[in-house]
Amino acid sequence: MKKSIVLFTLIAHVVVFSQKKSKTLVTINNTKITVADFKKVYEKNLDAIDNEESKNVPYNLDLFINYTLKVKEAYQLKLDTLPSYIKEIETYRNQLSAPYLQDKSFTEKLIKEAYFRTKNEIKAKHILIRTKKNATPADTLAAYNKILKIRNRILAGEDFENVAVATSDDDSARDNPQRKFTGNKGNLGYFSAFKMVYPFEEAAYNTTVGEVSMPFKTRFGYHIIKVDKIIVSKGEVEVAHILVTDLTPAGKTKIEEVYTKLSADKSFDSLAKAYSNDTSSKDKGGKLAKFGTGRMVPSFEKAAFSVSEVGDFTTPFKTQFGWHILKLLKKHPLKAFEEMKAEITSSLKRSGRMKLSDDAVLNKLKKNYRIKEHETAKLILKRKEIRMIPKDSLQNILFSINEKELTQAAFVSSIVNKRQQSNAVLFELYKNQEIVKYFKENLVNTAPEYATILKEYEDGLLLFELMQQKIWNKSSKDTLGLKKFFVENKNNYGVKDLTEIKGQVINDYQNFLEQDWIADLRKKNSIKIKKKQLKKLIKFYEKK
Numbered sequence: 001m002k003k004s005i006v007l008f009t010l011i012a013h014v015v016v017f018s019q020k021k022s023k024t025l026v027t028i029n030n031t032k033i034t035v036a037d038f039k040k041v042y043e044k045n046l047d048a049i050d051n052e053e054s055k056n057v058p059y060n061l062d063l064f065i066n067y068t069l070k071v072k073e074a075y076q077l078k079l080d081t082l083p084s085y086i087k088e089i090e091t092y093r094n095q096l097s098a099p100y101l102q103d104k105s106f107t108e109k110l111i112k113e114a115y116f117r118t119k120n121e122i123k124a125k126h127i128l129i130r131t132k133k134n135a136t137p138a139d140t141l142a143a144y145n146k147i148l149k150i151r152n153r154i155l156a157g158e159d160f161e162n163v164a165v166a167t168s169d170d171d172s173a174r175d176n177p178q179r180k181f182t183g184n185k186g187n188l189g190y191f192s193a194f195k196m197v198y199p200f201e202e203a204a205y206n207t208t209v210g211e212v213s214m215p216f217k218t219r220f221g222y223h224i225i226k227v228d229k230i231i232v233s234k235g236e237v238e239v240a241h242i243l244v245t246d247l248t249p250a251g252k253t254k255i256e257e258v259y260t261k262l263s264a265d266k267s268f269d270s271l272a273k274a275y276s277n278d279t280s281s282k283d284k285g286g287k288l289a290k291f292g293t294g295r296m297v298p299s300f301e302k303a304a305f306s307v308s309e310v311g312d313f314t315t316p317f318k319t320q321f322g323w324h325i326l327k328l329l330k331k332h333p334l335k336a337f338e339e340m341k342a343e344i345t346s347s348l349k350r351s352g353r354m355k356l357s358d359d360a361v362l363n364k365l366k367k368n369y370r371i372k373e374h375e376t377a378k379l380i381l382k383r384k385e386i387r388m389i390p391k392d393s394l395q396n397i398l399f400s401i402n403e404k405e406l407t408q409a410a411f412v413s414s415i416v417n418k419r420q421q422s423n424a425v426l427f428e429l430y431k432n433q434e435i436v437k438y439f440k441e442n443l444v445n446t447a448p449e450y451a452t453i454l455k456e457y458e459d460g461l462l463l464f465e466l467m468q469q470k471i472w473n474k475s476s477k478d479t480l481g482l483k484k485f486f487v488e489n490k491n492n493y494g495v496k497d498l499t500e501i502k503g504q505v506i507n508d509y510q511n512f513l514e515q516d517w518i519a520d521l522r523k524k525n526s527i528k529i530k531k532k533q534l535k536k537l538i539k540f541y542e543k544k
Contacts, residue, residue, distance in 0.1 A: 025537070026061070027528045028068055035156075035533055038064060057538045061529070067463070069521040074462035085461060092457055097440045100447060103360040110353060114344045115337050117193035117205055121293050123229040124204050125160055125186040130169040130221035134420065147215045147222045154212055160226050161185035169221065182320060189301065190293035192233060194347050198356075200225075215393050234293065236332040240286035242271060243278040245322035255316040255323035262313060268327045277322065290332055300324065365435050373399040373431075379422040380408055387416055400430060401438045470517055475510045485509045 022036035044062050049055050129147040150167050154160050164173045164186030168536055174183040193201065199218045204225050207213040213225045244255045258275050262268060271437055272286030281288055293301060303314045307328040314326045334340075348354050377396040394408035415426045444451040461526060475482065486498045486505050493501055 023530070023533050026065060026532045027526070028065065029526050031068075033064075033068070035502055035537060038537070055541075057161070057541055058534065061534070065527060066518050066521075067524055070463055070466060071459045072525070073521060074459075074466040077466070079462050079465050080458070082465070085465065088461060089458060093454060094438065096450060096454060096457075097443055100379070100443060100450065101358060101361050101436065101439070102354070103357050103364070106360040107348075107354070107357045110348055110356060111341060112337075114193040114348060114353075115340060117201065118235050118340070118344070119192075119334055121190045121192045121231055121233050122204050122227060123190045123231070124188055124199075124207075124225050124227045125164065126169040126170070126188060126223050127160075127164045127168040127173075127186055128221055128223050129167075131217075133219075138314070146349055147224055151215065151224045154224075154226075161187070161213070180320065187298075188294075189298045190231070191291065193344075194351055195294045198351070198353055233334050235334045236241050236290045236292040237304050237328065238290045238330040238332070240268060240272060240284075240327045241278065241281070241288060241305075242268070242276045242286055242325045244275065244324075245277040245324050247318070247322060250363050250425055251323055252316070252318075255325065259316050259325055262325065268313065278351050284393045287329065290330070297321075300326075304328070362432055362435060365439055369435065369438070371399065371431075371435070378427070379407055380412075381427055383423075386412060386423060396428075401435055404434075404438055406434055439466050467514075471510050471513050474513060475506050480530055482506065482509055485512060486489055 006125050022034035025032040025035045025038050038061065041064060042057070045060065046055065047189075054060075074080070101196050127147065127150055129143045129150070131143045135143070150163060154163055162185075164170075165183060166540050168186055170186070172181075172184050173186045175181065176183070191201075191204075192356075195201070196204070197218050197220075199216060201217045201222065203213050203223070204227060207225055207227045209227050209230060211227065213223075213227075215222045215224055226470050242255070242258055244251045244258070246254065254275070258271055261271060276282040276286055278286065291301075291304075293305075295301070296304070297319050299317060299319050303317050303324070303326050307314060307326065310330060312328055315326055318324075364532045371505050377398045380389065380394070383389070385539075389412065391409050391412075394412055397405045398408050398411050399406055411427065411430050414430050415423075417490035418426055421429075444454065482505065483498060485508070486493070489508070492508075493505070495501055498505060
């Protein structure tokens with residue numbers, strides 16, 4: 001019987017969004033089910049029915065009525081108040097509402113923007129003034145003013161790289177003799193979409209080549225950028241390399257010996273295994289994972305993209321890691337937009353950039369809803385001991401969303417364990433959360449398809465719980481009832497021992513219990529079928 005439950009869990013419920021007036025087909029107590037309601041369920045069900053007998057209209061109407069009676073019983077037993085049910089429905093509601101909380105046009109814009117930035121790489125340098133994670137407004141202002149003065153020095157004619165070495169809080173700008181590290185003087189090399197945090201990427205792509213940006217903030221602090229160049233992406237490459245980590249003249253001599261052997265047609269693969277100091281790649285013939293710009297140190301990247309023909313190799317060159325020779329294995333040109341769309345969308349989600357779409361939806365909701373803040377009630381935000389205020393003293397309305405009112409107490413309850421941010425910031429976060437929550441709660445009134453699917457799931461979950469209690473648990477635990485059923489129907493099985501066909505008997509016992517239960521439900525409820533409308537329905541589908 002589980003098969004029929006699954007089927008009607010998916011499709012059977014009283015449709016409440018019928019747009020045209022329709023004749024009543026069935027009345028269950030005071031609930032009217034129209035011809036149009038049943039037709040929607042029946043026609044949706046047709047594709048799942050695999051034999052003509054099961055397509056019988058009266059048969060399907062009986063199933064529909066039985067389903068409706070069971071769901072009604074579940075609500076009467078208050079199964080919808082079970083903690084497990086409430087938790088399951090909340091999880092499903094969040095999943096189901098997620099697409100409605102995305103601005104499709106805005107998301108499409110982000111995808112196209114990311115493709116453009118993947119296709120067009122940018123070369124830039126920057127200066128950073130760090131701010132602490134929990135910086136005070138005064139600290140933040142001080143950092144902003146500091147980098148603004150640095151920008152003015154550059155605009156007045158000082159060299160960007162020299163100023164970066166002298167002032168940047170990015171340690172990579174300066175030499176570090178102890179680590180044998182040569183500073184980049186603020187130079188970042190080439191990068192494209194998803195290589196930097198979004199605010200940094202956004203500032204870079206919105207700064208004209210040769211100009212210095214205004215200060216902008218990321219989670220690291222305040223930056224300024226100077227854009228040097230924008231080029232069309234070279235795509236990605238796969239290379240193999242041989243690395244000699246000895247940076248002394250002896251290391252140079254060794255890499256030159258390797259190069260001589262390569263030039264004499266010795267195998268790159270065997271030479272990598274014999275000479276390379278890169279333990280992670282030497283056993284693979286020096287092969288590295290494919291990469292694009294911005295992934296390797298600039299000199300390594302430049303050498304890799306300078307090789308024009310697959311199979312060719314570079315002359316020895318030096319990086320901070322040692323001496324290298326590269327061999328080009330494969331080129332991966334940038335794909336067309338439609339080919340990359342799914343990949344870019346996935347990258348958007350992983351990067352957290354989709355939150356921008358969430359913010360776009362939130363801003364639209366704020367414009368569409370009547371949101372009123374009560375300034376007198378908001379005075380509690382200035383109180384440091386806000387979490388200690390008695391609940392009885394927090395009954396004033398803090399703000400409202402249309403007709404929904406949120407009290408001071410509700411807000412304070414939400415921040416009891418949140419102490420990392422100011423009360424003002426916590427209030428804004430709470431307000432935004434409640435706006436989104438209000439939207440989700442009202443989706444059943446504004447999105448018919450959402451309401452339909454949610455109702456199906458709610459009713460189906462209730463029915464599953466009800467069947468568990470009424471039928472499945474009883475058939476497996478009521479051993480005396482099962483034995484009695486077997487004895488009374490022994491002639492149907494042709495065996496003497498229940499254990500021989502226990503699975504089949506349990507299934508038959510479940511069917512028996514369900515039919516008995518349905519008969520009882522039909523006795524307890526008033527069911528009136530309009531025979532005239534049923535006959536019309538039967539004729540309608542016979543013609544089809």
